[in-house]
Amino acid sequence: MCLLKNNYICTLTKTNYYNYLLMKFTSFEFIIFFIIVFVFYWFVFKNKLKTQNILLLIASYFFYGYWDYRFLLLIFISSGLDFIVAKKIQKESLLSKRKLLLAVSLIANLGMLAVFKYYNFFIISFAQMWNNIFATELNYFTLNIILPVGISFYTFQTLSYTIDVYRRKLDATNDVVSFFAYVSFFPQLVAGPIERAVNLLPQFTKSRKFDYYDAANGLKQILWGFFKKVVIADNVGTYVDQFYNSPDLFTGSELFLGAVYFSFQIYCDFSAYSDIAIGTAKIFGFDLMKNFNYPYFSRNIGEFWRRWHISLSTWFRDYLYIPLGGSRVNTKRRLFFNVLAIFVVSGLWHGANWTFIVWGLLNALLFLPSIITSNNRNYLNTIAENKKFPPLNEIIKLFVTFTVVTMLWIVFRANSITDAWIYFTSIFKPDFFTIPSKLGGIPMIILLIVMEWYARTDNFPLEKLKFNTAIRWSIYIMLFILIIVFAGEDKVFIYFQF
Amino acid sequence: MSKFLNRTLIFIIILTIVVSVISIFYSQIKNKYLSNSNFVIDKKINILILGDSHSEAAFNDKIIPNSVNYAFSAEHYLFTYFKLKKIIEANPQINKVVLSFAAHNISKNIDDVIFLDTRNSRSFARYFMLLNRESIWECKSNSQNWKINYLKWKFSIPFQLKLELKLIYKVLFFKKILVKDYPFIGKFYKSKHHVFSNLNNEILNHYFTNNSISKESDLNIKYLNKIVDFVRAKKIKLYLINTPQHKKYRERIPIFFKKEYKLLSNKLVNKDTSLIKIIDLSEININDTCYGDYHHVNYYGATIVSNKIIDVVK
Numbered sequence: 001m002c003l004l005k006n007n008y009i010c011t012l013t014k015t016n017y018y019n020y021l022l023m024k025f026t027s028f029e030f031i032i033f034f035i036i037v038f039v040f041y042w043f044v045f046k047n048k049l050k051t052q053n054i055l056l057l058i059a060s061y062f063f064y065g066y067w068d069y070r071f072l073l074l075i076f077i078s079s080g081l082d083f084i085v086a087k088k089i090q091k092e093s094l095l096s097k098r099k100l101l102l103a104v105s106l107i108a109n110l111g112m113l114a115v116f117k118y119y120n121f122f123i124i125s126f127a128q129m130w131n132n133i134f135a136t137e138l139n140y141f142t143l144n145i146i147l148p149v150g151i152s153f154y155t156f157q158t159l160s161y162t163i164d165v166y167r168r169k170l171d172a173t174n175d176v177v178s179f180f181a182y183v184s185f186f187p188q189l190v191a192g193p194i195e196r197a198v199n200l201l202p203q204f205t206k207s208r209k210f211d212y213y214d215a216a217n218g219l220k221q222i223l224w225g226f227f228k229k230v231v232i233a234d235n236v237g238t239y240v241d242q243f244y245n246s247p248d249l250f251t252g253s254e255l256f257l258g259a260v261y262f263s264f265q266i267y268c269d270f271s272a273y274s275d276i277a278i279g280t281a282k283i284f285g286f287d288l289m290k291n292f293n294y295p296y297f298s299r300n301i302g303e304f305w306r307r308w309h310i311s312l313s314t315w316f317r318d319y320l321y322i323p324l325g326g327s328r329v330n331t332k333r334r335l336f337f338n339v340l341a342i343f344v345v346s347g348l349w350h351g352a353n354w355t356f357i358v359w360g361l362l363n364a365l366l367f368l369p370s371i372i373t374s375n376n377r378n379y380l381n382t383i384a385e386n387k388k389f390p391p392l393n394e395i396i397k398l399f400v401t402f403t404v405v406t407m408l409w410i411v412f413r414a415n416s417i418t419d420a421w422i423y424f425t426s427i428f429k430p431d432f433f434t435i436p437s438k439l440g441g442i443p444m445i446i447l448l449i450v451m452e453w454y455a456r457t458d459n460f461p462l463e464k465l466k467f468n469t470a471i472r473w474s475i476y477i478m479l480f481i482l483i484i485v486f487a488g489e490d491k492v493f494i495y496f497q498f
Numbered sequence: 499m500s501k502f503l504n505r506t507l508i509f510i511i512i513l514t515i516v517v518s519v520i521s522i523f524y525s526q527i528k529n530k531y532l533s534n535s536n537f538v539i540d541k542k543i544n545i546l547i548l549g550d551s552h553s554e555a556a557f558n559d560k561i562i563p564n565s566v567n568y569a570f571s572a573e574h575y576l577f578t579y580f581k582l583k584k585i586i587e588a589n590p591q592i593n594k595v596v597l598s599f600a601a602h603n604i605s606k607n608i609d610d611v612i613f614l615d616t617r618n619s620r621s622f623a624r625y626f627m628l629l630n631r632e633s634i635w636e637c638k639s640n641s642q643n644w645k646i647n648y649l650k651w652k653f654s655i656p657f658q659l660k661l662e663l664k665l666i667y668k669v670l671f672f673k674k675i676l677v678k679d680y681p682f683i684g685k686f687y688k689s690k691h692h693v694f695s696n697l698n699n700e701i702l703n704h705y706f707t708n709n710s711i712s713k714e715s716d717l718n719i720k721y722l723n724k725i726v727d728f729v730r731a732k733k734i735k736l737y738l739i740n741t742p743q744h745k746k747y748r749e750r751i752p753i754f755f756k757k758e759y760k761l762l763s764n765k766l767v768n769k770d771t772s773l774i775k776i777i778d779l780s781e782i783n784i785n786d787t788c789y790g791d792y793h794h795v796n797y798y799g800a801t802i803v804s805n806k807i808i809d810v811v812k
Contacts, residue, residue: 024642026642027642028642028645042499210499210502212499212501215502216502216505219506235660248691248693249691440660473509473512476509477513477516480513481516481517481520484517484650484655487646487650
């Protein structure tokens, strides 16, 4: 019915804007761009480190400016400010002045993030609260601006540099090109992984040689990323939109299936971007950090958070949780506060909506018992390590963790808390035990699970296939064909809006 | 580097060969499942119901004798035209066509909604098998999806396997293909739901582009005219029916579209007054509970509409 589809269109207005103008990894424009940069990088400017870095900087600014050149100014200001501030921090010995300089960087970077991402949300929420308490209308204005793609990612990346220089973990760089290229490095600019300066910046200053195995692995990781994005995320995404836009039209079992589909959509969408980013970087001789480590093979919520969006969770751990005292605090109240803070801020990082805050809060509530009982560091190993299958109790834990995470994703996906509640309660109806329709996404999800299960100790499933060349190449060709066949229902990467 | 380039090149060559073989194999399958003989329906059926969700929701083919409802949600007249041609070619006994026709059908915004971005891929994939080169270019949008789908059409690669899987399976295993197996064939939407959602959104989506009143849809009007010309050539009666719309929705339709709708209705009827009939049921008085939303009837409303239509199409 049109009713359903009209609502669908409404919810897409913002993502459409990104869809049309972005140079997505899955676009023809990116393929051409990539080939041109590759040729210049490895053939024309071979063994010329400085020129290669200048090329990467120009390519990265072109990549970002292709979407909207006006926002280049933001990334330029952010990079320039932190380059100067870090150098001053490095030279300064007086702690108070160093703190002041760090505060300048924090206020400027987080200020830009606050204006572009959170201003409207907070002003509207405040005005609503004011109206409710004082029963008078509060005059306010909102900003008619679109969220700059990737602002949350590069802001955190550049902040990590200044903070690490402040902590004397890293020396401030004098190489302006390398620093600007580090902040804007196109493979991971718009959706991570959020790289630390300690890891990525030195790679810009060392000469890079083409390595066959790295490049081949990079291509394989890109192929795996494309498979996850095109064949699974975009495919199940069409079902997810239908379920979430009109939950009243579906049975409880179908809505549960919709929630499961979203779990795979968001995982395959986001981790695909990371895979393509890491693979692309490998081809250019860079080693980016692992961002996902088979999160749905987790046995409790603590393990899940060690395996999901690793670059963000470790960022919050190192730059927020530990400075707050982490788990080494005197009172339980303080521990509660620290855990709540990290999860709520993590939720808010995803977007200016109460759904993200509540999602973060619910994760905190689930995580708290394990940290109180000191069980949060259980399961540091991989499930069924050196075995084919795990014991029954671990299988049960895996299913329980997946189900809990899936239920929490409902809040994350819904447009409002009310919508999330309606969706959640609609699952548990008598028709929950009927066979759902729209099972079309299941075969590819099963293929994903099987491949990931067998590769759960590797970086990605195609990394170390233990077959001869003919079988390996047949697998690559099969994945390619699936991508070609499933292509054409392209959706923008979900994390572009964060 | 040379090892990397050589192996990549060999891989691309093998991949191209495999894709070409699939393409040749697939085009054979496509030709088979598009054969007219697969579109033959019951000889008793002489009333064909087509259109978008308005037809889909309003005409119960169990109530209207000798009729079949193949309407599909959000179907553009461009798609209806090719669908109609295909069904009529296989079923010469059809002498009456019922088609939904409302003001939103002539709004340019509907073109954008159907052809842009995600919708484009869905519509395109559903109907691509019926389209010719000219019509495919008329569906063109700047979206990535259109480009990919065009290439897939051009090089004969399955669009979206889930839409065609049944047809491919039936060809491969020599099973009989039924009309309902085609992804563009809809049916009466039997829903008893009644939800008056955001009227503002409905109006904006139908008649406004960037908060200003949309233009007319040249493409929809062109293909509506083609439908009219086609039925005239085949001596088929065409009933263009404006299904019930809630008073609150009708009041919000911009005057521009009300006028244009009237003008176009008159033009179409004047092409052939004996074959082309406009039936306006948009203002009939029915209870709120008979609406699915502001501009669709639900099952109860469909019962009323279908009973009214019986006399008209007798």
